[in-house]
Amino acid sequence: MIERIAILGTGLLGTSVGLALRAAGFRGSIVGWNRSAEGAQVALSMGAIDSIAADPLQAARESQVVLLAVPIYATLDFMEKLAGVLGPEHLVTDVGSTKGRITADAGRLFNRPDCAAFLPGHPMAGKERGGAALGDANLFRGAVWLFTDNPAWERSAHAAALVKAWRELVAAMGSKTIDLDPARHDELVAWVSHLPQFVATALSALLQEQVGDAPELKDVGGRGLREMTRLGASPYSMWRDIAATNTEAVQAALLALEQRLAHIRENLRTPELRDEFEKANRFRRG
Amino acid sequence: MIERIAILGTGLLGTSVGLALRAAGFRGSIVGWNRSAEGAQVALSMGAIDSIAADPLQAARESQVVLLAVPIYATLDFMEKLAGVLGPEHLVTDVGSTKGRITADAGRLFNRPDCAAFLPGHPMAGKERGGAALGDANLFRGAVWLFTDNPAWERSAHAAALVKAWRELVAAMGSKTIDLDPARHDELVAWVSHLPQFVATALSALLQEQVGDAPELKDVGGRGLREMTRLGASPYSMWRDIAATNTEAVQAALLALEQRLAHIRENLRTPELRDEFEKANRFRRG
Numbered sequence: 001m002i003e004r005i006a007i008l009g010t011g012l013l014g015t016s017v018g019l020a021l022r023a024a025g026f027r028g029s030i031v032g033w034n035r036s037a038e039g040a041q042v043a044l045s046m047g048a049i050d051s052i053a054a055d056p057l058q059a060a061r062e063s064q065v066v067l068l069a070v071p072i073y074a075t076l077d078f079m080e081k082l083a084g085v086l087g088p089e090h091l092v093t094d095v096g097s098t099k100g101r102i103t104a105d106a107g108r109l110f111n112r113p114d115c116a117a118f119l120p121g122h123p124m125a126g127k128e129r130g131g132a133a134l135g136d137a138n139l140f141r142g143a144v145w146l147f148t149d150n151p152a153w154e155r156s157a158h159a160a161a162l163v164k165a166w167r168e169l170v171a172a173m174g175s176k177t178i179d180l181d182p183a184r185h186d187e188l189v190a191w192v193s194h195l196p197q198f199v200a201t202a203l204s205a206l207l208q209e210q211v212g213d214a215p216e217l218k219d220v221g222g223r224g225l226r227e228m229t230r231l232g233a234s235p236y237s238m239w240r241d242i243a244a245t246n247t248e249a250v251q252a253a254l255l256a257l258e259q260r261l262a263h264i265r266e267n268l269r270t271p272e273l274r275d276e277f278e279k280a281n282r283f284r285r286g
Numbered sequence: 287m288i289e290r291i292a293i294l295g296t297g298l299l300g301t302s303v304g305l306a307l308r309a310a311g312f313r314g315s316i317v318g319w320n321r322s323a324e325g326a327q328v329a330l331s332m333g334a335i336d337s338i339a340a341d342p343l344q345a346a347r348e349s350q351v352v353l354l355a356v357p358i359y360a361t362l363d364f365m366e367k368l369a370g371v372l373g374p375e376h377l378v379t380d381v382g383s384t385k386g387r388i389t390a391d392a393g394r395l396f397n398r399p400d401c402a403a404f405l406p407g408h409p410m411a412g413k414e415r416g417g418a419a420l421g422d423a424n425l426f427r428g429a430v431w432l433f434t435d436n437p438a439w440e441r442s443a444h445a446a447a448l449v450k451a452w453r454e455l456v457a458a459m460g461s462k463t464i465d466l467d468p469a470r471h472d473e474l475v476a477w478v479s480h481l482p483q484f485v486a487t488a489l490s491a492l493l494q495e496q497v498g499d500a501p502e503l504k505d506v507g508g509r510g511l512r513e514m515t516r517l518g519a520s521p522y523s524m525w526r527d528i529a530a531t532n533t534e535a536v537q538a539a540l541l542a543l544e545q546r547l548a549h550i551r552e553n554l555r556t557p558e559l560r561d562e563f564e565k566a567n568r569f570r571r572g
Contacts, residue, residue, distance in 0.1 A: 124508045128570075144506050178506070191496050192507035196514040199489060202546040203482065204566035210477050210542075215572050220430050220464070221478035222410045227513040228482040233570040236563035243554040254551040256496075258544045260488040265540040268529040277522035280490035284414075284519040286501050 002165050003028040006063040008056045008078060010034040010043035012127055013095050014069030015135030017173070018048030023137040024172035031059045034132075035070075042132035057085050060092075065166055068094040072241035076105060079118070083109035086116035091162035093119040097189065097238075098245040099148040103182035111153035119163050120182065122146040123175060124193065128233040141174030146189075148182040190249035194242060197231050198254060201239075204232025288451050289314040292349040294342045294364060296320040296329035298413055299381050300355030301421030303459070304334030309423040310458035317345045320418070321356070328418035343371050346378075351452055354380040358527035362391060365404070369395035372402035377448035379405040383475065383524075384531040385434040389468035397439035405449050406468065408432040409461060410479065414519040427460030432475075434468040476535035480528060483517050484540060487525075490518025 005021070007014045010032045018030050032049030033056040034040035040052045053059030060066040060082055068075045075096050082092055092110065096102050103120045110118035125143040127134055147167075155163065170177055180188065207229065211217045218225070243250060260276075267273050291307070293300045296318045304316050318335030319342040320326035326338045339345030346352040346368055354361045361382050368378055378396065382388050389406045396404035411429040413420055433453075441449070456463055466474065493515065497503045504511070529536060546562075553559050 124506050126508075126510075143508055146506065176505070178502075188497070188503060188506065191493060192503065192511050196489065196507065196510050198550050199485060199547070200510075200514065201562055201566040202543060202550055203485060204569040205562045206543055206546050207477060208565045208569035208572070211474070212569055212572055216464075217474060217478065218569075218572070219462070220410050220432065220474060221482065222412075222429055224412075224482050224486075224517050225478050227516060228486065229566075229570060230513060231510055232566035234563070235567075236560045239563060240559065243559060247554045250554060251551050254547050256492055257488060258547050258551070260492050261485070261540050261544050261547075264484050264488055265537050265544070268533050268536060273526065273529060274522045276487055276491045277520070277525060279494045280487040280515075280518035281521075283490040283494035283498055283504075284515060286494070286498055286504070 001161060002064050002169070004063040005030050005065045005067060006053065006056070006059040007032045007049060007067045007069060008060065009068065009070035009074070010039050010049060010132050011069060012130045012132070012134050013123070014067065015043040015046065015048040015132040016137070016139040017067060017069065018043060019046065019135055019137035020140050020173040021169060022047060024169065026169060031063065033059055039132045043135065046132065046135055048132070048135055057081060060090070061085055064090065064162060066090060066092045068092065071238055072096045072098060072102065072245050075102060079105050079109055082116065088114060088116065088156050088159055090116040091119060091159060091166060092116055093121050093166055095121060095123055097122060097193070097242045099182040099185045101245050103148045103150065107150060107153065111150070111155060113154055113156050117155050117159035117163060119166060120148045121170075122148075122185070122189070128231050130235055130238065138174070143175050145170045145175035145177050146185060147177060147179050148185050149179060186246050187249050190246055190253045194246060194250050195253040195257060197234060197239065198250065199257065200229055200231035201234070204229040287447060288350050288455070290349040291316050291351045291353060292339065292342070292345040293318045293335060293353045293355060294346065295354065295356035295360070296325050296335060296418050297355060298416045298418070298420050299409070300353065301329045301332065301334040301418040302423070302425040303353060303355065304329060305332065305421050305423035306426050306459040307455060308333060310455065312455060317349065319345055325418045329421065332418065332421055334418070334421055343367060346376070347371055350376065350448060352376060352378045354378065357524055358382045358384060358388065358531050361388060365391050365395055369401065374400060374402065374442050374445055376402040377405060377445065377452060378402055379407050379452055381407060381409055383408060383479070383528045385468040385471045387531050389434045389436065393436060393439065397436070397441060399440055399442050403441050403445035403449060405452060406434045407456075408471070408475075414517050416521055416524065424460070426456075429461050431456050431461035431463050432471060433463060433465050434471050435465060472532050473535050476532055476539045480532060480536045481539040481543060483520060483525065484536065485543065486515055486517035487520070490515040
């Protein structure tokens with residue numbers, strides 16, 4: 001039943017969704033829009049989209065499904081604008097990394113019988129660098145795609161069918177879907193996604209100061225150092241919005257890690273260190 | 287000129303050296319000894335060693351080169367014992383991850399004209415799990431192998447030739463060698479190797495408490511989480527000695543990271559966060 005999809009934002013994620021939809025056998029049309037024309041051209045040349053829209057709102061009106069694949073505050077802006085121009089024949093979904101604000105706005109602006117439907121989504125996939133050129137049809141294969149849908153929302157049968165069709169496309173792209181409450185989502189990703197990112201940023205920034213002037217010494221760290229700092233390449237432009245919309249949960253996770261590091265620092269020569277290694281070993285085995 | 291090598295400790299590193307020597311074309315004999323007989327048997331069955339020694343000191347006496355591939359305190363114990371039974375026809379070298387204590391003992395017990403030579407070494411290669419069965423002929427390919435030799439040591443021409451021959455074998459195993467002062471070595475590895483390890487341990491132990499009871503949620507973190515916690519599987523038995531012999535440098539690195547994380551935590555909504563991301567980006571680009 002989905003014949004036309006609009007992808008608003010053809011960066012790494014939007015382009016990868018276009019490519020993954022094609023790889024999964026989606027035969028409808030895909031129109032793309034991007035803030036910078038160059039990113040849309042790259043997505044077009046890669047076959048992730050069939051055409052470039054001049055006006056994102058018009059492209060959304062002409063599609064059944066609208067995927068917002070832009071940073072979180074840009075997603076919130078689009079939600080306000082789209083709510084005014086779309087109707088019950090449309091489904092909007094997104095890929096934002098925090099879901100509290102977006103899900104609240106989805107309840108305020110969408111998901112009533114006379115409104116467009118909005119399904120808040122979050123694929124747990126990405127790369128440390130963005131951009132259409134890194135788009136990858138296999139990015140979502142084996143990944144988890146989280147949804148924070150609200151069972152209390154009243155949708156028309158048509159809207160419910162669109163939601164079901166989009167979930168089937170997500171599964172066809174190779175992802176396992178998990179449904180979570182938005183507050184639980186934001187707390188969980190603070191631990192398993194945002195904390196690792198800010199740790200990699202802190203470690204990379206610190207090492208830049210300590211050994212950044214001796215690039216030959218970076219090789220000394222080997223694979224372990226490369227892996228622990230890979231996410232250090234992640235762009236501020238994306239993480240600014242995440243930090244601003246999940247501040248309390250990220251603060252709690254960072255503080256807990258600071259305390260853990262201090263505990264290890266104070267116990268480098270005591271048997272407490274064994275307990276930390278054994279607990280860490282259990283996490284990797286579990 | 288090296289016809290017989292004794293590898294004392296056929297864990298991951300000792301077994302990998304045996305395999306890498308063979309892959310590099312070393313045609314002499316390799317005798318192995320391991321604290322647990324099973325580890326020696328595995329190394330033998332993999333072709334990393336030709337025979338198993340019942341007595342490590344006798345095996346050392348019958349070889350030109352003795353490689354100590356055991357934890358640091360066991361290395362220091364072997365150094366005391368070997369100094370009493372070896373002579374100027376022998377070279378002892380090691381793979382220990384901290385070099386201050388070992389290099390000091392090497393000067394006290396070896397490296398005089400009438401003594402065996404000792405070349406302190408540290409290959410920057412490993413895996414998060416140990417054991418002979420994970421031994422890998424390519425473990426040292428593309429890695430850095432550090433030495434903390436002391437130019438003031440007086441060695442016979444024969445000992446100097448053995449040192450040169452071992453360095454050539456290390457290069458043949460695919461490693462790039464770098465010479466460092468031992469204090470500089472220990473400070474450097476505190477930043478690029480020990481800090482990443484203790485961070486991975488702290489992060490893994492913390493996440494074990496937070497989400498360890500919901501293993502399905504670990505998948506949510508994806509590749510980033512897997513990489514940031516891979517070293518969490520590292521064994522306490524190895525890291526205890528590293529923590530105990532490089533305590534001050536590791537403490538300084540941990541404290542600096544704690545302060546960095548606190549700075550990020552206090553600036554999740556300020557432009558300071560941009561500076562941290564840009565510095566981290568530079569480290570990955572540099």
